[in-house]
Amino acid sequence: MRNVYLDYSATTPVKEEVVKEMIPFLSEYFGNPSSLYGPGLEAKAGIDNARNQVAELINAEPAEIYFTSCGTEADNWVLEAVCDAKSAKGNHIITTKIEHHAILHTCEYLEKHGVEVTYLDVDSEGFVDPAAFEAAIKDNTILASVMMVNNEIGTVQPIKELAAIAKKHGVLFHTDAVQGLGNLPIDVKDLGVDFISMSAHKIYGPKGIGALYKRKGIQIPSYVHGGAQERKKRAGTENSSGIVGFGKAAELARLGLDEHIAHSRELRAYLWEKIQEQVTDVYLNGPVDFDKRHPGNLNVCFDYIEGESILLLLDCNGICVSTGSACSSKSLASSHVLDAIGVSIARSNGAVRFTVGDFTTKKDIDYVVETLVKVVKRLRELSPVNGMEGWD
Ligand SMILES: *Cc1c(COP(=O)(O)O)cnc(C)c1O
Numbered sequence: 001m002r003n004v005y006l007d008y009s010a011t012t013p014v015k016e017e018v019v020k021e022m023i024p025f026l027s028e029y030f031g032n033p034s035s036l037y038g039p040g041l042e043a044k045a046g047i048d049n050a051r052n053q054v055a056e057l058i059n060a061e062p063a064e065i066y067f068t069s070c071g072t073e074a075d076n077w078v079l080e081a082v083c084d085a086k087s088a089k090g091n092h093i094i095t096t097k098i099e100h101h102a103i104l105h106t107c108e109y110l111e112k113h114g115v116e117v118t119y120l121d122v123d124s125e126g127f128v129d130p131a132a133f134e135a136a137i138k139d140n141t142i143l144a145s146v147m148m149v150n151n152e153i154g155t156v157q158p159i160k161e162l163a164a165i166a167k168k169h170g171v172l173f174h175t176d177a178v179q180g181l182g183n184l185p186i187d188v189k190d191l192g193v194d195f196i197s198m199s200a201h202k203i204y205g206p207k208g209i210g211a212l213y214k215r216k217g218i219q220i221p222s223y224v225h226g227g228a229q230e231r232k233k234r235a236g237t238e239n240s241s242g243i244v245g246f247g248k249a250a251e252l253a254r255l256g257l258d259e260h261i262a263h264s265r266e267l268r269a270y271l272w273e274k275i276q277e278q279v280t281d282v283y284l285n286g287p288v289d290f291d292k293r294h295p296g297n298l299n300v301c302f303d304y305i306e307g308e309s310i311l312l313l314l315d316c317n318g319i320c321v322s323t324g325s326a327c328s329s330k331s332l333a334s335s336h337v338l339d340a341i342g343v344s345i346a347r348s349n350g351a352v353r354f355t356v357g358d359f360t361t362k363k364d365i366d367y368v369v370e371t372l373v374k375v376v377k378r379l380r381e382l383s384p385v386n387g388m389e390g391w392d
Contacts, residue, residue, distance in 0.1 A: 006360065009151050012201065015204040018206070021248040022244055025240045029240065065211050066211060067234065071210040081223060098340050128158070143174060145174040154299065159193065177197060206242050210246075263358065267356045269290060301343065306350060317371045317375075322353045
């Protein structure tokens with residue numbers, strides 16, 4: 001049995017070079033980065049270097065990068081802070097129906113506190129319509145938040161176009177770029193965005209460290225109150241080893257970006273080709289044009305069976321994937337993303353998300369497809385709705 005990890009959008013293994021860079025910051029450079037003696041200054045220097053590395057990956061200035069505890073915190077911070085800072089101008093924000101829960105649940109929280117939220121529809125491939133986006137802007141709109149790349153179906157949004165529309169109307173623009181970082185070139189100046197959220201553990205860095213890019217000149221209140229860390233914007237003693245690991249991962253991502261994209265695209269295309277060749281009744285979710293998807297993402301519905309069962313049987317064979325829908329013991333809750341692109345509940349229950357990455361090999365894909373064929377065949381033999389017309 002092989003062990004094959006095809007869930008790079010959930011998290012990535014930490015690269016060896018990253019671990020190596022982090023270790024001294026867990027040992028000899030243990031000092032508090034705010035302290036003025038040797039070990040503190042070493043830690044401070046490591047953080048400064050990492051800030052440069054993260055900034056360089058997105059063509060920002062180091063002073064525009066604020067480290068947070070994760071991507072989720074960056075999302076929470078920017079939404080709450082802009083609503084706070086711009087309350088005199090208005091209380092309306094625009095987002096989409098397919099955002100990550102870090103955005104959607106923050107919006108629900110803000111709605112309870114008097115903020116009005118428009119959740120834009122997306123088309124059958126998950127794209128936001130720029131005209132619909134512009135039409136949703138009102139006099140009291142203060143912020144728009146549209147994710148760069150969807151974590152379930154891989155859709156890459158036209159961020160540059162949307163940011164330009166927002167700017168024209170004096171609306172601040174944020175993008176959750178957690179799935180975009182390290183998977184496509186990001187240039188904040190070219191994109192014209194005001195804020196982006198990032199996370200280290202999706203780019204072969206450690207967990208528990210993220211960052212917010214905030215364009216120079218924009219004022220927002222801090223989210224975590226306390227000491228003067230992160231230029232008084234994010235209190236709390238810095239996670240120096242995590243920050244240094246994030247910096248190294250960002251540097252590796254920048255230097256290896258073209259190779260990473262080409263490798264992921266090639267194996268993802270190979271996986272889809274083999275699945276279509278060997279399994280019947282399968283449907284692709286997300287953009288058909290693979291150039292408009294996350295380079296490693298493949299989201300597929302297998303008719304008549306449940307993604308959850310596929311996941312469990314693949315796991316028995318050493319393969320890690322994720323499902324498009326969460327099946328709890330009491331109810332079948334379908335994915336909000338598949339729902340938004342119009343996939344029926346029955347079909348979306350059979351969704352599986354595969355994400356390939358830097359350590360995936362062609363042999364891995366061959367093993368996954370060979371196993372998948374057996375697993376799907378077995379589950380369909382057991383399925384009472386197998387081949388039934390109108391089952392969904
Ligand atoms: C993983 C993810 C997050 C959350 O990042 P954490 O660092 O795990 O909090 C936010 N948005 C998207 C799109 C993600 O994929």
